[in-house]
Amino acid sequence: MYWQMGYPMAVNLTNKAKNSNAFFVNDFNNSTLQKFVSENNHASKQLTPKALASQSKLIHVREVYLGANGILNGVSKDPKTSKEVAECAKAQGCIMVDAPVSGGTLGAEAGTLTFMVGSETIDYFNLVKPYLQMMGKNIVYCGTNGNGQVAKIANNMLLGISMLGTSEAMNLGVRLGMEPKLLANILNTSSGRCWSSDTYNPCPGVLPNVPAARDYEGGFGVTLMAKDMGLAVQAANESKSTVTLAAVAHQVYNQVGSTEGFQKKDFSSVFKWLNDNAKKF
Amino acid sequence: MYWQMGYPMAVNLTNKAKNSNAFFVNDFNNSTLQKFVSENNHASKQLTPKALASQSKLIHVREVYLGANGILNGVSKDPKTSKEVAECAKAQGCIMVDAPVSGGTLGAEAGTLTFMVGSETIDYFNLVKPYLQMMGKNIVYCGTNGNGQVAKIANNMLLGISMLGTSEAMNLGVRLGMEPKLLANILNTSSGRCWSSDTYNPCPGVLPNVPAARDYEGGFGVTLMAKDMGLAVQAANESKSTVTLAAVAHQVYNQVGSTEGFQKKDFSSVFKWLNDNAKKF
Amino acid sequence: MYWQMGYPMAVNLTNKAKNSNAFFVNDFNNSTLQKFVSENNHASKQLTPKALASQSKLIHVREVYLGANGILNGVSKDPKTSKEVAECAKAQGCIMVDAPVSGGTLGAEAGTLTFMVGSETIDYFNLVKPYLQMMGKNIVYCGTNGNGQVAKIANNMLLGISMLGTSEAMNLGVRLGMEPKLLANILNTSSGRCWSSDTYNPCPGVLPNVPAARDYEGGFGVTLMAKDMGLAVQAANESKSTVTLAAVAHQVYNQVGSTEGFQKKDFSSVFKWLNDNAKKF
Amino acid sequence: MYWQMGYPMAVNLTNKAKNSNAFFVNDFNNSTLQKFVSENNHASKQLTPKALASQSKLIHVREVYLGANGILNGVSKDPKTSKEVAECAKAQGCIMVDAPVSGGTLGAEAGTLTFMVGSETIDYFNLVKPYLQMMGKNIVYCGTNGNGQVAKIANNMLLGISMLGTSEAMNLGVRLGMEPKLLANILNTSSGRCWSSDTYNPCPGVLPNVPAARDYEGGFGVTLMAKDMGLAVQAANESKSTVTLAAVAHQVYNQVGSTEGFQKKDFSSVFKWLNDNAKKF
Structure with a gap:
């Protein structure tokens, strides 16, 4: 184990x-x-x-x-x-x-x-x-x-997409002037609500006790997420299912997971990856 | 109005x-x-x-x-x-x-x-x-x-991503042999949970009283979602924010909204768009 | 054979x-x-x-x-x-x-x-x-x-991307008012030039003797291209290479290949897929 | 000027x-x-x-x-x-x-x-x-x-896609064991041929007198390419054209252009961006 x-x-x-x-x-x-x-x-x-x-x-x-x-x-x-x-x-x-x-x-x-x-x-x-x-x-x-695995793959694929989507939305809103906690509250009471926004928010300062609160230490590694997304894309190919967002998210986690300083971080560090670079503009 | x-x-x-x-x-x-x-x-x-x-x-x-x-x-x-x-x-x-x-x-x-x-x-x-x-x-x-608009844009952007992600995950799981209601229940009690899966599920047979239960009539039109995603991508460009998933989801809603039979449907019809085609293989 | x-x-x-x-x-x-x-x-x-x-x-x-x-x-x-x-x-x-x-x-x-x-x-x-x-x-x-296969995979991956890119560019230019043949000539003498634009142009009316000139009959099937793109994405995963465009193009060919009327068409029919739908707007 | x-x-x-x-x-x-x-x-x-x-x-x-x-x-x-x-x-x-x-x-x-x-x-x-x-x-x-601008936009959109595609293909092939110059020669005599591969190859060691030969100094800046891709995506939205690859490539150039050390580089440095990270795995 x-x-x-x-x-x-x-x-x-x-x-x-x-x-x-x-x-x-x-x-x-x-x-x-x-x-x-x-x-x-x-x-x-x-x-x-x-x-x-x-x-x-x-x-x-x-x-x-x-x-x-x-x-x-x-x-x-x-x-x-x-x-x-x-x-x-x-x-x-x-x-x-x-x-x-x-x-x-x-x-x-x-x-x-x-x-x-x-x-x-x-x-x-x-x-x-x-x-x-x-x-x-x-x-x-x-x-x-096999269906246990199917359910796991489908769930983690959606998780990977939601987390990247939440990161993009939080990053965009904050850069346009919103206070992070307030933005998260709005998403969490609106149709953008998801586990990644209300339970595991990737933006520091929103939730305590999540990886984002401790520089993305612990949690579920970004390279593991990249691997799970890869399994999902492969299963999709074998079953002739189109998974465009999953395929893109897969590549993004690949890239994050191979960026210096991110290899051992939680997968929600994709927020930091987006925002770190953007800040330097 | x-x-x-x-x-x-x-x-x-x-x-x-x-x-x-x-x-x-x-x-x-x-x-x-x-x-x-x-x-x-x-x-x-x-x-x-x-x-x-x-x-x-x-x-x-x-x-x-x-x-x-x-x-x-x-x-x-x-x-x-x-x-x-x-x-x-x-x-x-x-x-x-x-x-x-x-x-x-x-x-x-x-x-x-x-x-x-x-x-x-x-x-x-x-x-x-x-x-x-x-x-x-x-x-x-x-x-x-302006922040009301920012919050709305960020929320709808995440919504558009989550809905497409949920559609991909439901389509994949069902094609790999899962019963749709069961798969939705699992997502809804796991980390893939989101408003699109638990309140507005795009797969027919999962929830009553949602567009998916009435051939995607009513609701929030796919072309309106395409428009909102476009606003989000534009706001992202102006603020130098990277929104890869949003950009892809935007194009997918564009394509769905210009496909015969989908122009006036709810945006959750993206599930049908993915699955309709796939079934014909 | x-x-x-x-x-x-x-x-x-x-x-x-x-x-x-x-x-x-x-x-x-x-x-x-x-x-x-x-x-x-x-x-x-x-x-x-x-x-x-x-x-x-x-x-x-x-x-x-x-x-x-x-x-x-x-x-x-x-x-x-x-x-x-x-x-x-x-x-x-x-x-x-x-x-x-x-x-x-x-x-x-x-x-x-x-x-x-x-x-x-x-x-x-x-x-x-x-x-x-x-x-x-x-x-x-x-x-x-093995290197023969590597070269083939790399080439076909780039081909699949170029063809979809050429289709997007031709579709955009024509919809903005350009004459197709003229647009192709400009691309072919500029930095957008590629085999897909100068030898196998996907837009009807540009070249004779290509699949686009005969309703995309013959040629290299869109499902074969989808398969080759899948091989490329898989090889990329195994070698930790990021191939974002290839992953997206793969999904697009998947979707085209599973759309009624496209299953047996040449892969350049992705142009028709983009444009057919768009025309109906 | x-x-x-x-x-x-x-x-x-x-x-x-x-x-x-x-x-x-x-x-x-x-x-x-x-x-x-x-x-x-x-x-x-x-x-x-x-x-x-x-x-x-x-x-x-x-x-x-x-x-x-x-x-x-x-x-x-x-x-x-x-x-x-x-x-x-x-x-x-x-x-x-x-x-x-x-x-x-x-x-x-x-x-x-x-x-x-x-x-x-x-x-x-x-x-x-x-x-x-x-x-x-x-x-x-x-x-x-206006058509001069249309042609320019369509060309640069295809250029941005081809360059990223060439970078992905060169990166993949090299990581799978091919010699860069040999791989480029094969692409250039095959269906993957494009201006980005035969005239402006992004992989160091393939061509002299291109930005890749001088650590991507000079040339056409990655932030200018990001801007042109943004114009193309905007024109596509206004004309209801689907440009999935362009939208993704746009986001990738955005991200590259906001990464430390890349802001002032030629747009072909996207090859280095992909490969730098990947090497550190």
């Missing part, structure tokens, strides 16, 4: 699952794994995904199969792969659900993530739902295997 | 203002004007903006100055013009506020519009606020003259 | 190679194959790529390995694949060159194609050059295996 | 016109004016456009009417303005031709500029043609007043 998302998720899971089952964990980051096991005495460390698999009834499968140290390490997390992995799993007498999350590190810590679950039947969904509820607030059945 | 927005706004205003003042109205559409006067016995018809001005203490100024039959007919409704008109008005001993609205025809009928008000002082704002409250729910002070 | 390109190429090859070697051919389209063999008595038909390989000293390798009925049927023609196939070939004691073409059906018939050749050494290039010269005018060594 | 273009144009004009008429000049840049007069003894300095007008039979009208210190200083050089100025001129018993140029500083020095001339009749065109031929190679009649 990735440290930023996975650690708080695992903490939530092991705390809430105390009375049920033994809890085996694994991670490609060994120091994180040690820390977790020493802090959570219900958890036992397992060194390989295979060993993990042989002792467990239920596995947080996505990571084991597809994670950075998983069985299919390096495979891209697209809908087609999810379907293929599900078929492999079935052939070995297992079931697979795909359950990508949305909600960021803040949601992981607060246990308010949204899980988008694809599975062959709704029974399989019901089987894993209680465990996912220990880590998230909205556990949504998205239909057959 | 435009029929679609202005008529319900005027009805709300005259009903709520019954006990206060005489109410003079004017409109470039004479039959609408007759209908309104016959239905609302507090209202008296006035044939020219000038006559209107001579008898009134408070005028819904935007239309009189800048509307289709107003004093400055044809002048584009941009922030610079608002500032200039305000200076003209001041020189003649009048005051001007700019108060563009957001919220569409539904908001106009329900009296839940958002008014974005720019005025030289906050006292002027407080003077007009009670009257605007008869027509709207959120009456927001945006700062000096 | 594809009928449109491959047939005239094979005719040129067999005519010019008359005095040298026996000539074996194969094609997934059996009737084309029969026609070719009956018309060209130096050519012998071969039913499988494998049989072909066992009898030949030199094979027009791209199609045999990667063509529609080739050994690696269905594999996308990207630079990575070319490198991999070259390594396979080497392991079996063969050599491989990748030699994609540019120049269209007209160039194929006239024997004026450009071949972009990637090969492990320049000796291999010199080995195949005489045969390629029977079909083309410019036979260019592009460096190591 | 602008120093970069106007000085060499005036030198060509005065040299070739020696035997004909007295030559009056003016310029908002006084030191340039002094230098010119001292170096060219046929030229007499004139301090105001008005004085100039009263003594001259033929005026290089564009600058006098519309130049930086002209009669209509600050008016944007769009087709509509040209028409309006022509009508003003006619009302005063004068004629006006609009004659924007293409070809850059190199063309100005070599006397190989292209002049795009709009005038009410072809007789007026023939009247000015001999003088324009002293400064340029191609003197093209574009039709009625």
Whole structure:
């Protein structure tokens, strides 16, 4: 599991699952794994995904199969792969659900993530739902295997577009003389309202506790957003869908992510990228 | 006033203002004007903006100055013009506020519009606020003259982007196998959430009472959106702001608005435009 | 081989190679194959790529390995694949060159194609050059295996952008009152000059013998251009290159290619797509 | 006149016109004016456009009417303005031709500029043609007043698109392993060929004597290109033309022109902008 998302998720899971089952964990980051096991005495460390698999009834499968140290390490997390992995799993007498999350590190810590679950039947969904509820607030059945990934891709594509759109609108309004907080309030009570404007506003001074309030440290990296946008554009090509805004936003995040000083920033730093340059005019 | 927005706004205003003042109205559409006067016995018809001005203490100024039959007919409704008109008005001993609205025809009928008000002082704002409250729910002070227009432009620009982004995301997800209502629910509880997805979803079958539910009749025309996006791009150029997504969305609405069968449709018909073509593959 | 390109190429090859070697051919389209063999008595038909390989000293390798009925049927023609196939070939004691073409059906018939050749050494290039010269005018060594594909992708990406740019410029100028032929002449003697404006102008009435002169029949299909632009965008993602215009042009060709009446048209029909709609305003 | 273009144009004009008429000049840049007069003894300095007008039979009208210190200083050089100025001129018993140029500083020095001339009749065109031929190679009649501007706008719009497209293609190819000069040669003999690739290639090392060979000093500034693209997009809006690529390219030049270190560079520095960032990945 990735440290930023996975650690708080695992903490939530092991705390809430105390009375049920033994809890085996694994991670490609060994120091994180040690820390977790020493802090959570219900958890036992397992060194390989295979060993993990042989002792467990239920596995947080996505990571084991597809994670950075998983069985299919390096495979891209697209809908087609999810379907293929599900078929492999079935052939070995297992079931697979795909359950990508949305909600960021803040949601992981607060246990308010949204899980988008694809599975062959709704029974399989019901089987894993209680465990996912220990880590998230909205556990949504998205239909057959792969649909969890579809929902995630569609959501993140729209997120990437909204964030860039919000950045352009905030930048324009501020440069034309509006006070940032006031402009954000207007957008948030009007038809421009979106998660990027009311919950994760990219303009410094509008919201506390967002990356924009701490020079875009933490959060969801701009290069990860560029990668997700790339997956979306690829899925669009394969399904003959036109995604003009997504394609442009993808290139903009690419460019931001390759600009000095932005590689490790949150994706909302696209606001700073737009505005930094503009100020120098 | 435009029929679609202005008529319900005027009805709300005259009903709520019954006990206060005489109410003079004017409109470039004479039959609408007759209908309104016959239905609302507090209202008296006035044939020219000038006559209107001579008898009134408070005028819904935007239309009189800048509307289709107003004093400055044809002048584009941009922030610079608002500032200039305000200076003209001041020189003649009048005051001007700019108060563009957001919220569409539904908001106009329900009296839940958002008014974005720019005025030289906050006292002027407080003077007009009670009257605007008869027509709207959120009456927001945006700062000096012109800022009402700035807020409107920034909001509509973000709206145009979000709607196209939502259309691309819904189209992609549905073509990859998701049920539309389910996909919308996921977006609406995730970081892709926006007004275009949760209040005005462009995909038929997701929401009742939106243009998408009635083949995109009514609502906010795609050519009006194209025009507003054009104003935003122009304002961006003048202020040296980069608005890449807005520029692309502008061209897409241009193209949709000039496609046979779409000229008079609501702007959310961009979903149909994307999907209609795609289906024929 | 594809009928449109491959047939005239094979005719040129067999005519010019008359005095040298026996000539074996194969094609997934059996009737084309029969026609070719009956018309060209130096050519012998071969039913499988494998049989072909066992009898030949030199094979027009791209199609045999990667063509529609080739050994690696269905594999996308990207630079990575070319490198991999070259390594396979080497392991079996063969050599491989990748030699994609540019120049269209007209160039194929006239024997004026450009071949972009990637090969492990320049000796291999010199080995195949005489045969390629029977079909083309410019036979260019592009460096190591895969580079032929790189050159082709880069060229077609620029072509797709130039054609859309030329279409936008011609459409704009004509709508502002310029005579099409005059406008094209000006572009062609100015800094806007490009192959799309001076050799393959998309505006009807400018050039004879181009697809625009025959309602965009024949030529290079808009869906093939959409596909090539998709390959370019994908290669750009993999190499962290920003290709904003290419990404947008890709989406536009996608949309044109999925619009009724355009699916089978030449890619220069993007001019008609822009202008058809616009006229209806 | 602008120093970069106007000085060499005036030198060509005065040299070739020696035997004909007295030559009056003016310029908002006084030191340039002094230098010119001292170096060219046929030229007499004139301090105001008005004085100039009263003594001259033929005026290089564009600058006098519309130049930086002209009669209509600050008016944007769009087709509509040209028409309006022509009508003003006619009302005063004068004629006006609009004659924007293409070809850059190199063309100005070599006397190989292209002049795009709009005038009410072809007789007026023939009247000015001999003088324009002293400064340029191609003197093209574009039709009625304003059409010179239309041709210029359409050409520069296509130029801006081609240059960005060439930059994306060169950047992609080089990052995928091609040698720049070789790649340029291939493009230049294939369907991607354009003025930006064969005459003004933006990639260092391909051509001598272009801005790319001297760190993008001199040439046609990126902010001027951004401005011209803005004029094109505005003219497109007014004529209901869709110009998606132009709109995107406009925003990219905006962004480049506002990036530190690029403000004063030639517009082909967009290649460096793309590649600089990309290298840092």
